[in-house]
Amino acid sequence: MDASPFINKPKTKKGRETLNRIVSAAAQVFYEKGYHSASINDITRLAGVASGTFYVYFDGKYNLYKFLLLQCSHMIRKHLYESTKNCKSRREIEEVGLREWLKFVDQNKYMYHVIWESLYIDKELFVEYYVNFAKNYIKGLDIAKKEGELNTEIDSEVLAFTLMGASNFLGLNYGLFKDGRYDHEMVVESFMKILNGGLFRVPEEKKEKETGELPIRLTVEFGDDEEED
Amino acid sequence: MDASPFINKPKTKKGRETLNRIVSAAAQVFYEKGYHSASINDITRLAGVASGTFYVYFDGKYNLYKFLLLQCSHMIRKHLYESTKNCKSRREIEEVGLREWLKFVDQNKYMYHVIWESLYIDKELFVEYYVNFAKNYIKGLDIAKKEGELNTEIDSEVLAFTLMGASNFLGLNYGLFKDGRYDHEMVVESFMKILNGGLFRVPEEKKEKETGELPIRLTVEFGDDEEED
DNA sequence: GCATAATATGAATATGTGTTCATTTTGAGA
């Protein structure tokens, strides 16, 4: 999809620079205050332009948001595509994908806010974003199934949302809550252990040990027993 | 935590009924329009009371939201606790937990909206909610580790956010996007296959097959070869 | 250096809505 329906395209270098400043400022202000609490004045002030200038490039706040959401979508897809395109297996894609996603979130913390807030700005945008993202994810998973890399008994849609959810929440906790101050590699390693099937252990059956029958049972007679029942 | 700091407690049956109507209406309107677009008038109109009545029980819109968030938090924890308390293993907890969560989302679709929107109303509420939820989750995982049920090499925090993310996104897709019209049991089964380590298959090594050395190599001479290089 | 389109300005306007409060209604107990 092209972004042009959402903006009035600048026609000179100066105009492009101004538009970029406005969009960058918007990302920052939306990140700090959220869409609704962010005023056009907040954005133009940070961008260093007059409030009227905003309306030279955007027909309104809502269009600015849609433009920004589209930018985010493009950036994420491009980053993930570029960093996984040389992977040799689905397993490697998942590993490299998570590592790069965590890195990406650290460097672009505002993206979460922009994307998730669509649910409260226009539900359709939100649904469209994730359904679309999942569709691509599923396509990749189905290819891996054909190659014999994945268990075909696992539904691809369930798997896609499971993996997307995991990445999203890990990025949330480590990138936003912990502000990127953590051991990325440890996270990736633990995550891959889960996917590689190392989650559950069969515990040594304690009940057998504690209350089960012993193989050999001896009863010693002391001869002076007095109480028994 | 007690909810009383956020409300002016009603003192009669009639007051309690009115407060319930307002909170229920708020959940519905927040679900439909989001916090910021939901006006007090929208809420009181749906509740069937005058706008001023709202301020008899709440000191403002923000307090209503905090009250509602706390209610959601309680309901979710209670539901999950009640439905998993008799589980015999961690594996069973995860299975029953997901099944019940999906059911719960179907019956209380507004919860997602209320909880996630906290990120745009008061970031601290959002962080507090999830950090707290994770803390409890981790506690349970650590117990399972002690029992020998889980791989101790997997970091509990990573695992907690992985599982929370998966449940959240599955609930999102099936409960909200698909509006609950799907086969719950299929989702749970696929999810458990992933957790049980059945995700990756070792593909028959195609490269060996296609380009590798054959065990026996025969070269047939036809005698009439003309081109070779 | 002139003409013209593109860009920039910011005060003024229009609109929506959170909140207040003086007043009225309700209902349980005496």
Place this chain on the structure above:
DNA sequence: TCTCAAAATGAACACATATTCATATTATGC
């Protein structure tokens, strides 16, 4: 029936802010 605290009312107010527009400035091609 009377009393009074609790509950309910809704018009009026205060405030924030998205947007407009007449005007000014800047840049580019001829």
